Amino acid sequence: MRLIVHLIVFMVIVSLNGSLVNAAPQHTSSAHDWEMMDEVFQKANEAYRQKDFHTAERLYKDLLTSNVVSADLYYNLGTTCAQLGKTGEAVLYLEKALKLRPHSEDVLANLNIVSPPGNVEEPFILIQPFYYIMRLLTFRQWLWACVICYGAVMILLSIRLLNERSERAVRVLLRSSLVLFIVISCFAAWSYYHTHQLRYVVVISPAASVYSGPSQTFTRLLTPSEGQKLRLLPYDDPEWRRVVLPTGQYGFIRNDVVREI
Amino acid sequence: MALLAAVAGVGYSQQDLCKVSALIAPRNPVPGEPIVYSVQVDCPSLQETPLVQLPDLAPDSGLSEFKPAGTTTQIQVINGQMRKIYEFRYSFAASKPGEFEIPPATVAADGQIFESNRVRFHVSQTPQSSSAELPPELNNLVAPPRVPEAPQLEKGLFGKIFILPVIETTQPLSGQQILLSYHLFIDPEGLKSARLNPGRIRGTGEIQVPQLKEFLKEELYGLPQNLRFEEQIINSRRYAVAPLYQVAVTPTRTGHIVIEPFRLPLRFGLIGAARRPSLFDSPFDDLLLFDPFDEEGITVTAQSIPLELDVQALPKPAPPDFCGAVGTFTLSASVDKDHVTANEDVIRLRLVLEGEGNAAVASPPSLPAIDGIQLLEEPKTSTSKKVNNNKLVTSKTFDFYLRATRSGKVVIPPVSMTVFDTKNYRYESLKTQEITLTVAPGTNTSVLTALTTATLPSPTSPREPASAPRKELRYIHEGELALEDSQVNARETLFLALIAAASTAIAVVSLIVSVVRRRRMQDPYAYKKGQAYRKFVDRLNSLKRSAGTNSTAFCEQIAEVLREYLAALLRGEPSAMTTEEICNGLAERNVPEEKIVQLRQLLEKCDSARYAPIAYSQSELMELLEKARQIVEETSACD
Numbered sequence: 004m005r006l007i008v009h010l011i012v013f014m015v016i017v018s019l020n021g022s023l024v025n026a027a028p029q030h031t032s033s034a035h036d037w038e039m040m041d042e043v044f045q046k047a048n049e050a051y052r053q054k055d056f057h058t059a060e061r062l063y064k065d066l067l068t069s070n071v072v073s074a075d076l077y078y079n080l081g082t083t084c085a086q087l088g089k090t091g092e093a094v095l096y097l098e099k100a101l102k103l104r105p106h107s108e109d110v111l112a113n114l115n116i117v118s119p120p121g122n123v124e125e126p127f128i129l130i131q132p133f134y135y136i137m138r139l140l141t142f143r144q145w146l147w148a149c150v151i152c153y154g155a156v157m158i159l160l161s162i163r164l165l166n167e168r169s170e171r172a173v174r175v176l177l178r179s180s181l182v183l184f185i186v187i188s189c190f191a192a193w194s195y196y197h198t199h200q201l202r203y204v205v206v207i208s209p210a211a212s213v214y215s216g217p218s219q220t221f222t223r224l225l226t227p228s229e230g231q232k233l234r235l236l237p238y239d240d241p242e243w244r245r246v247v248l249p250t251g252q253y254g255f256i257r258n259d260v261v262r263e264i
Numbered sequence: 265m266a267l268l269a270a271v272a273g274v275g276y277s278q279q280d281l282c283k284v285s286a287l288i289a290p291r292n293p294v295p296g297e298p299i300v301y302s303v304q305v306d307c308p309s310l311q312e313t314p315l316v317q318l319p320d321l322a323p324d325s326g327l328s329e330f331k332p333a334g335t336t337t338q339i340q341v342i343n344g345q346m347r348k349i350y351e352f353r354y355s356f357a358a359s360k361p362g363e364f365e366i367p368p369a370t371v372a373a374d375g376q377i378f379e380s381n382r383v384r385f386h387v388s389q390t391p392q393s394s395s396a397e398l399p400p401e402l403n404n405l406v407a408p409p410r411v412p413e414a415p416q417l418e419k420g421l422f423g424k425i426f427i428l429p430v431i432e433t434t435q436p437l438s439g440q441q442i443l444l445s446y447h448l449f450i451d452p453e454g455l456k457s458a459r460l461n462p463g464r465i466r467g468t469g470e471i472q473v474p475q476l477k478e479f480l481k482e483e484l485y486g487l488p489q490n491l492r493f494e495e496q497i498i499n500s501r502r503y504a505v506a507p508l509y510q511v512a513v514t515p516t517r518t519g520h521i522v523i524e525p526f527r528l529p530l531r532f533g534l535i536g537a538a539r540r541p542s543l544f545d546s547p548f549d550d551l552l553l554f555d556p557f558d559e560e561g562i563t564v565t566a567q568s569i570p571l572e573l574d575v576q577a578l579p580k581p582a583p584p585d586f587c588g589a590v591g592t593f594t595l596s597a598s599v600d601k602d603h604v605t606a607n608e609d610v611i612r613l614r615l616v617l618e619g620e621g622n623a624a625v626a627s628p629p630s631l632p633a634i635d636g637i638q639l640l641e642e643p644k645t646s647t648s649k650k651v652n653n654n655k656l657v658t659s660k661t662f663d664f665y666l667r668a669t670r671s672g673k674v675v676i677p678p679v680s681m682t683v684f685d686t687k688n689y690r691y692e693s694l695k696t697q698e699i700t701l702t703v704a705p706g707t708n709t710s711v712l713t714a715l716t717t718a719t720l721p722s723p724t725s726p727r728e729p730a731s732a733p734r735k736e737l738r739y740i741h742e743g744e745l746a747l748e749d750s751q752v753n754a755r756e757t758l759f760l761a762l763i764a765a766a767s768t769a770i771a772v773v774s775l776i777v778s779v780v781r782r783r784r785m786q787d788p789y790a791y792k793k794g795q796a797y798r799k800f801v802d803r804l805n806s807l808k809r810s811a812g813t814n815s816t817a818f819c820e821q822i823a824e825v826l827r828e829y830l831a832a833l834l835r836g837e838p839s840a841m842t843t844e845e846i847c848n849g850l851a852e853r854n855v856p857e858e859k860i861v862q863l864r865q866l867l868e869k870c871d872s873a874r875y876a877p878i879a880y881s882q883s884e885l886m887e888l889l890e891k892a893r894q895i896v897e898e899t900s901a902c903d
Binding site: 037041045048052066073075078082083085112113143146147155160161164219222 | 607608610640644646663665667734736737738739740741742743744745746747748756760763764766767768770771773774775777778
C-alpha cells in the first residue's frame with residue numbers, strides 16, 4: 004500500500020512537471036528566440052491597430068515562416084486577411100486557428116462572417132450534442148484526459164486488489180472511472196479521426212474550378228467560391244488535388260488554387 | 265399460284281380408334297423456304313409414346329432430309345374419356361420448283377402399326393422482284409437483304425426489307441457537322457408474300473454499325489432495344505419504318521470517304537408454320553429437341569448501301585481569327601452581375617456560340633484590353649448539344665472571370681468570333697453586344713493578381729491600405745504570443761506512455777500481491793511452515809557468524825531457533841512445547857526414530873549448556889549447528 008502511495012505521488016509530480024514542460028514554448032530553440040517572435044507579433048498587432056493591414060499580414064506571415072504554431076497568430080492573420088478582402092486566406096487561417104482552439108468564440112464569429120455559405124458543418128441532429136462535446140477539447144487534450152483516466156482506473160484497480168474488503172465507494176469509483184475511460188477513449192478516437200484523418204482544403208483563388216478529371220480538358224463540375232472548404236481525398240499528383248464536392252461527387256482541382264488546412 | 269398441296273387421306277387403325285394424319289406447312293412453299301412436315305397421332309388410350317418412322321426421301325428428289333422440329337402433346341377429356349394427341353414435326357426444304365409427294369409415315373403405338381396419308385404439294389417459283397417495283401424515290405438507295413439460310417429468297421425480298429441511310433449532304437465541307445441516320449424499312453405485304461410473318465420479328469446475331477473512323481462522331485440516337493415502327497407511304501407503297509441509329513459526324517479529312525453498310529440481322533417467323541412450342545407442352549416427349557425459346561423461322565439481314573462522301577476543303581485563305589467552327593451560328597454575351605464593387609467582386613462574362621455545326625471545336629476568342637477590367641484567368645469552356653427539329657444544335661460556352669479595377673461605368677466592348685457559314689458559303693465575323701457595368705468603389709486595392717498570378721496571391725504584392733475596415737469582424741488577440749501544438753510530440757508521447765506504463769505497473773504489482781495473498785489464505789500452514797524454514801535457515805546463518813564468542817548464548821539460540829521451527833512445524837506455540845511433546849509430535853508425523861533421538865540429544869546438549877555452562881570449542885559448536893541444520897532439513901520434508 005505504501006508503495007502505491009509513493010508511486011501515485013511520483014506520478015503526480017511527473018504530471019505536473021510534464022504540464023509545465025508543455026506549457027513552455029516548444030518550437031523555439033531558446034527563450035531569446037521566443038522573445039523576438041513575441042516582439043514581431045506585438046509589432047504586427049500594432050500595425051493592425053494602425054489599420055496598416057498589409058504590414059500586419061507581412062509580419063504575421065514572417066512568424067509563420069519561422070514555424071510558429073499559435074492559435075492567436077492564425078486568428079490574427081485570418082482576421083487581417085479578411086480585412087484585406089482575401090477571403091480564401093482568411094478562411095484558411097481561421098480554420099487553422101479553430102483546429103487549435105475548437106471552441107474559440109472569436110474564431111467562430113469571424114469565420115462565420117468570412118466563410119461562404121456551406122462551409123459550416125452541420126452533423127446529423129442526433130449527433131450534434133456528441134459533436135459539440137468532441138469539439139470541446141482538441142485531440143491532444145482528449146488524449147491527456149484518456150491517459151489520466153486510464154491511470155485512475157489502474158490505481159483504483161490496485162486499491163481494489165490490495166484491499167479486498169475495500170469500501171463500496173472505491174468499487175463505485177472504479178466502475179465509474181472505467182466507464183469514463185471508455186467514453187473518453189471514444190471521443191479521443193473520434194477527435195483523432197476528425198482532426199487527423201479528415202483533411203480539408205480551402206479555395207484561395209476567386210476563379211478556381213473543379214473538373215471531373217485531373218486536367219482542364221475534363222468537364223467542369225463546379226466553380227467553388229473563394230474560401231470554400233472542400234474535403235480532400237488521397238491523390239498522388241503534385242499539380243492536382245482530389246476533392247469531394249458538396250454534392251458528394253469527386254472532382255479534381257488545381258493544387259495552386261487551394262491550401263490544405 | 266395454285267394450291268396443289270393436299271392431304272390425300274387419313275390412316276385409321278383397324279378398330280378405327282387411332283387416327284394418324286400427315287400435313288405440311290406452308291402449303292405452297294418456294295424453293296429454299298423451310299417446310300414443316302407434321303405427323304399427328306390421335307388415340308383415345310395410348311399407354312406409350314408413339315414412335316414415328318419417317319418415309320425415305322430419295323437424294324435426287326429435290327427435297328432435303330427431315331430435321332426434327334419438336335413434338336407437342338395435347339390432352340383432351342371428353343365425357344370423362346381422355347384422349348392424347350401427339351404431333352411430331354420435322355422440317356425440310358425443296359431445292360427446286362415442281363410437284364412433290366411424301367410417302368406415308370409409319371407410326372408404332374401400343375404394339376400396333378399405323379400409316380399416315382401421303383402428302384402431295386407443289387413448290388412454285390420464287391417471286392421475282394426487281395428494282396423496277398421500287399418507288400422511284402428509293403432507286404439506288406436500297407441494298408438487297410442477305411438470307412444465308414435460303415439465298416433464293418434474297419431476290420424476292422429485295423425492296424421489302426432494307427435499311428435506308430439518310431445524310432444531310434454527300435459533299436460536306438471539312439469540319440462541317442452533318443447528321444447521318446439509318447432507318448429500317450419493311451414492306452409488310454411484300455414479306456407476307458415471301459411467307460415471312462412481319463408480326464413475329466426479333467433481333468438476332470450481331471448488328472454491324474458503321475465505324476465512321478474518319479469522322480468525329482456524336483451519337484444522338486443509339487441502337488434501340490425495341491423497334492418502334494411508324495407507317496410511311498412512299499409513292500403509294502406502304503412501309504413500316506423504324507429509326508435505328510442517328511449520329512452527327514464531322515469529317516476529319518478532305519477527299520473521298522466511304523461509309524460501310526449498316527447491317528441488322530432479324531429473325532422472322534414463318535406464316536403457316538407450326539406454332540411455337542408452349543411451355544405447357546410436355547418437354548419429356550422430346551427431351552433433346554425441346555427448346556421453348558426457339559422460333560421456327562428464318563434469319564434475314566437487312567442492310568444499307570455504302571455511302572460515298574466527297575469532303576470539300578474550306579475556301580482559302582481563312583481569316584486569322586477563324587475559330588474553326590463550320591455551320592450556322594450565333595454569338596451572345598452576358599455577365600452574371602452588372603452592378604459590382606471595384607477590386608472585390610468577380611464578374612463572369614459568358615460568351616455562347618450556338619448553332620447547327622461543330623461549335624465544340626471553336627477556340628476561345630481573345631478578349632480585347634478593357635480599361636478598368638482585369639482578366640483573372642483563362643476562360644473556362646463547356647459544350648452542350650441538343651436535337652432541334654431533327655437538327656443537331658451545339659453550343660460552346662466561354663466563361664471569362666474578370667474583376668473591375670476602377671469605379672464608375674465600365675464598358676465591355678463587343679467580342680468577335682469568325683466562323684464559316686455553310687448557308688452563305690463564306691467566313692463570317694460574329695459580334696456580341698456591348699455590356700456596361702456599374703462599378704462601385706471597393707475597399708480593396710486597385711492592383712490585383714492577374715491571369716498568371718491570380719491563383720496564388722503573393723504576400724508581397726503591393727496593396728493599398730483598406731479605407732474602411734470591416735467592423736463586424738472581431739478584434740485580434742493582442743496578448744502575449746502563446747505557442748501551442750495540436751500535434752502530440754515525441755516528448756509528450758513518452759510522458760503519456762510513462763504514465764500509462766506506471767499505472768499499469770502498479771496494477772500488475774497489486775495483482776501479484778493479491779494473488780500471493782490469496783494463495784497464502786488458501787493454505788496458511790504451508791505458508792507458515794515455509795516461512796519458518798526460511799527464517800530458521802537465516803537465523804542459523806547468522807549464528808554461524810557469532811560462533812566462538814559465547815558458547816552458552818550460542819547453544820541457547822540454537823535451541824530457541826530449533827524449538828521455534830519445530831513448533832511451527834507441529835502447529836504449536838514454541839514456548840509451550842516441551843522436548844517430549846516435540847518428539848511425540850514428530851513421531852506422529854512418521855519422522856524416523858533415530859532422527860528423533862538425534863534431536864532429543866541435540867536439545868538436551870543445548871539445554872545442558874544453558875543450565876550447566878560448559879565451554880564448547882569452535883568445532884563442537886559448528887558440529888551442533890550442522891546437526892541442527894540436518895534435523896531441520898530432514899523434518900521439513902515430513903507432513
